[in-house]
Amino acid sequence: MKNITVEDCTLTTDNATAKATIIDAPSTKVKAEGKGVYKTPLKVQVEGATQGSFTQTAPSTGTIISTAKKVKADNILVILEGDKTNTPVQCPASDPNTGATTTIPVTVTIQTAGQTKVKGA
Secondary structure (H helix, E strand, O other): OEEEOEOOOEEEEOOOOOEEEEOOOOOOOOEEOOEEEOEOOEEEEEEOOEEOOEEEOOOEEEEEOOOOOOOEEOOEEEOEOOOEEOOOEEEEEEOOOOOOEEEEEEOEEEEEOOOOOOEEO
8 A cells, every 4th residue: 555646745856956846736525635536547757867978958848647456535546655657758858059959758656745644555
């Protein structure tokens, strides 16, 4: 059983400089500890990724898909603590010195659910 993800949750990335934010709204009907519950699929945005001399050039979006099997909000599976993007977010980047371009893959994970009393599976 894992905590259900709500507003004020904490995201982490596997890139030292990248910051991720949730761009979807939580449920307005289903709450845990007074905070709206997030449902699958959950859209996230990544900014600030770097890799060597490459720097991300534009915000990129990705999707976290729930690992929950039973627990739903508004008849849709909820996002659980530890859920992550099933494929890395592809962040466009360039090297300011050479002008070369690449894509930096960034995985986003729900680090802390934002509540501690409601669990799901």
